[in-house]
Amino acid sequence: MNGWKQGTIKVCGVRTPEDIQACLQARVDLIGLVLVPGSKRELSLKQATVLRDLIGDQARVVGVFMNQPYSQVYETTQALDLDLVQLHGQEQGRCWEQLGRPLIRRVMPSDYRRDRRASALPLVDAGAGHGIAHPWPAARYPEAMIAGGLTVNSVAALIEALEPAAVDVSSGVESSPGCKSPQAIDEFCRNARIAFGQVRRAQRSSNQ
Template sequence: MLRIKICGITRVEDALAAAEAGADAIGLVFYPPSPRHVEIVAAQAILAALPPFVTRVGLFVNPQPDWVRAITEQCPLDLLQFHGDETDDFCAGFGRPYIKAVRLSGPTDLRPWRERYPRAQGLLLDKENDRVYGGSGESFSWWPLPTDLGVALILAGGLRVDNVAQAVWQTRPYAVDVSSGVEVSPGEKDRGKIRNFIHSARAALQET
């Protein structure tokens, strides 16, 4: 079954809307330059409101180790997501499973990335952008993803209600990750877009 993550959550009501629509995971951004950055107190409220069996993901970009430790000590995260230039040793050093973002522009041999991050539970494929580390709303050229890497491949980058079905049909990923594609403004999600995105993504997989 296709897994779906709604990222860049900043409000309790958006987290609940994602869970009610059937999202498997929600993402909280702990990167102050991001317009979707969430403070610790707000993150705690969001996480406390979530029902069971929704994976809680914390996103970081080239963080200081003490910052990651502070977050994981105060917020009950299930999974860490790193979007910068972190090493495998760094990502695996916080007592949580992790996924690593790979920034690219089109068809890419992912085996070197798998070798570079052997302890990653997933590789998140996002659009390469010189200005931002993810959340740009830009997509890249999709291609059939390999099935023999031994790691979950998560499709991100410019996904929306009107293109997620095509993306899933072309790539057949383990999961899709959306942020700006279900927003009315940065950090403010739209309940209808979330619901329609999840429906379109899962329907596409059933049709392939």
Template structure:
């Protein structure tokens, strides 16, 4: 069983379990140093998706994760990638969880499990605009789900009231920053929060912002 699965089981089993924090879009050695110092729970790497300014190659991903604190879970983020790419990176241990952020369907997830095995957690992201979007998310066969606004990286929140009674533990993303993290955790009690652009200055991850965000999440009781 993976560390991510253990964390999820804890979240489901223990009342008052504190929310975890995932810092996404790492691409430099300095970013790794920052999350290691801040002690984030998970970190995300956008893999071979050139449309993103935070894209990393397979080679760079391997180099970055090699320097990551072993207690921090590296998550590969993929957008409509050939299924062999996340499977190979998971099999070789470069990443320890797979996040799907495109139009991947149930057949894609099935193929991914065949190639990568059932012990690699799969996170599926959903853009939330209506209750129907939440119903689709509830039915996903992915191990964990992420609720976002738009296609990701928009820096905007969705209508949080839609997720007040959501049935599954989830990762909350989209428009989260130090100004609204505490409110989001108090309101929705997500299993984890996912931040990226709000932790940057001039397009690069800002160490002080990462440390501040982690401190806010750690201080939130549930």
């Protein structure tokens, strides 16, 4: 996978079959399974396997890890047949490339230009992974996925202002902590796609 496809939408932190159904009905591109011990949205391997089987090949599946041993990440990646691996901590070393999966790595907006790893798909997270929105620098992220406090009401404006290739949401489509709202997932995806389309049209016009 060489860079993000323009207009990619990822919903992270799914926990139930109903969450999966809502994501598939909304035509979400990437579905994130949180496999971080102690996380509010943590899945056991058994729970994740059930959800992975429901998804099949209808969307790409991302396993989210944070500061876990390589051996554990490798075994889980193989067991779940993950499509992508998201490293959300301070993982170092070239061993991660041996997973044989595209790597998503989190960076802060202020570090994006200098900290981007050529082998990774950048996830620029203004909320440090806690779903809290922080002010975004006046910049554009045409090769990145953005995250951090995105909601049904904010996603369109952020896409138009930051021009990212992709967006990632978790708590922004929940009715309560850990409980996804099918309506919010649908509205988020609809608003994001409209905004991505507007950005593409504006870019084409400026290039003419």
